[in-house]
Amino acid sequence: MISEKIYPVCVIGGGSAGTMAVLRTVLNNDECLFFPGSPKHKKKSRALWVRKVENVPAHFNYKKGIEEPNAETLKWIDSSEFKNKLINKKNKGVIGVRKEGEIFHLTDTDGTSYLARFIILCTGVMDVQPEIQGSIETVFDYANAQTIDYCLICDGHHVLNKKTAVIGHDTGAAWISIMLHERYDPPALSIITNGQKSSFDADTTKLLDAYGIQVHESTVTEIIGEEKGKILKGFVLEDGVTINTDIAFVSMGMIVYNELAKQLNAELDVRGFVKTDVNGESSVPGLFVAGDLRANMRKQIYTAWDSAVSAAITINQKLRVSKRESYLKALSK
Numbered sequence: 554m555i556s557e558k559i560y561p562v563c564v565i566g567g568g569s570a571g572t573m574a575v576l577r578t579v580l581n582n583d584e585c586l587f588f589p590g591s592p593k594h595k596k597k598s599r600a601l602w603v604r605k606v607e608n609v610p611a612h613f614n615y616k617k618g619i620e621e622p623n624a625e626t627l628k629w630i631d632s633s634e635f636k637n638k639l640i641n642k643k644n645k646g647v648i649g650v651r652k653e654g655e656i657f658h659l660t661d662t663d664g665t666s667y668l669a670r671f672i673i674l675c676t677g678v679m680d681v682q683p684e685i686q687g688s689i690e691t692v693f694d695y696a697n698a699q700t701i702d703y704c705l706i707c708d709g710h711h712v713l714n715k716k717t718a719v720i721g722h723d724t725g726a727a728w729i730s731i732m733l734h735e736r737y738d739p740p741a742l743s744i745i746t747n748g749q750k751s752s753f754d755a756d757t758t759k760l761l762d763a764y765g766i767q768v769h770e771s772t773v774t775e776i777i778g779e780e781k782g783k784i785l786k787g788f789v790l791e792d793g794v795t796i797n798t799d800i801a802f803v804s805m806g807m808i809v810y811n812e813l814a815k816q817l818n819a820e821l822d823v824r825g826f827v828k829t830d831v832n833g834e835s836s837v838p839g840l841f842v843a844g845d846l847r848a849n850m851r852k853q854i855y856t857a858w859d860s861a862v863s864a865a866i867t868i869n870q871k872l873r874v875s876k877r878e879s880y881l882k883a884l885s886k
């Protein structure tokens with residue numbers, strides 16, 4: 554099925570960036586076609602995995618720190634004067650996109666096609682999980698209880714006065730542990746590479762030694778904990794060593810959801826994030842990117858919001874200029 558209507562703005566992704574992009578677009582009085590993602594997309598998104606948010610004012614009391622305020626925002630739009638500006642394709646994602654002339658042609662997860670003048674792509678990223686006992690599911694209870702964390706800026710403060718382990722093997726993981734030491738000086742701090750060879754450069758290794766951060770390269774055979782992950786006690790390694798720890802941080806890189814940007818041949822950086830200008834416009838004119846997917850951004854809720862606002866405002870300016878020019882042209886005839 555093809556709808557011939559050309560929507561001025563299409564927002565793809567319903568996490569922090571997508572919700573802010575929708576809010577700003579409708580408040581700008583621009584019609585917004587919105588694909589928050591299919592249940593499968595949502596399950597793989599960071600938005601779903603975030604529990605308690607402590608680094609964003611007034612978010613402390615949500616049990617699901619991104620999902621709940623986002624749902625409230627969409628509900629508010631639905632009750633506002635701007636409700637007709639939002640075309641919310643609930644539970645639908647986008648699987649295909651191409652550009653013909655100035656218009657984007659989109660296909661959703663049901664195979665329905667749509668046309669849009671501008672896109673704000675907010676499909677995000679996901680953290681790589683460690684495999685323990687042959688599965689990534691062994692860490693889920695701990696991740697839900699936040700005894701295993703992923704984001705240094707969001708949750709680094711959890712290590713204060715706690716024995717800490719960082720799971721990862723590259724220089725990024727080493728620097729997470731160095732920063733945790735320098736900021737919070739936890740009573741014990743080690744790196745567990747879970748069977749991978751560590752690949753730290755010489756200066757980093759020197760600093761790890763100076764701070765007494767031990768590196769264990771043996772594979773984790775068991776996580777010791779209680780109360781469905783609420784209490785973490787440590788990790789048993791294949792070489793017989795047990796690392797006693799109260800909290801762990803995973804730093805193993807990110808899976809970048811850049812499939813749609815790739816379909817449009819947008820320029821990516823070496824890690825797969827989409828390069829943009831300061832307003833969030835990619836190398837493909839009309840394709841804007843916000844949130845974790847955008848290159849050179851802190852991966853945070855408030856940066857996702859800021860990048861989404863930049864994109865929506867820039868698009869609104871372009872739409873207004875185009876309407877203004879048509880209006881003045883018609884007047885001069």
Ligand SMILES: Cc1cc2nc3c(=O)[nH]c(=O)nc-3n(C[C@H](O)[C@H](O)[C@H](O)COP(=O)(O)OP(=O)(O)OC[C@H]3O[C@@H](n4cnc5c(N)ncnc54)[C@H](O)[C@@H]3O)c2cc1C
Nearest residue numbers: 566567568569570590599646647677707844845852853854
């Ligand atoms: C465990 C954890 C805890 C965190 N805690 C904090 C915190 O306390 N404070 C903080 O500031 N940051 C925190 N972060 C970071 C924060 O989650 C991200 O910065 C934020 O979610 C980025 O928003 P986003 O919209 O770019 O991506 P996401 O929130 O991941 O949203 C991506 C959206 O894209 C959708 N999607 C994907 N593919 C498609 C598709 N093809 N079509 C349609 N939709 C699609 C998904 O359904 C989802 O709605 C945390 C991250 C993790 C992993």
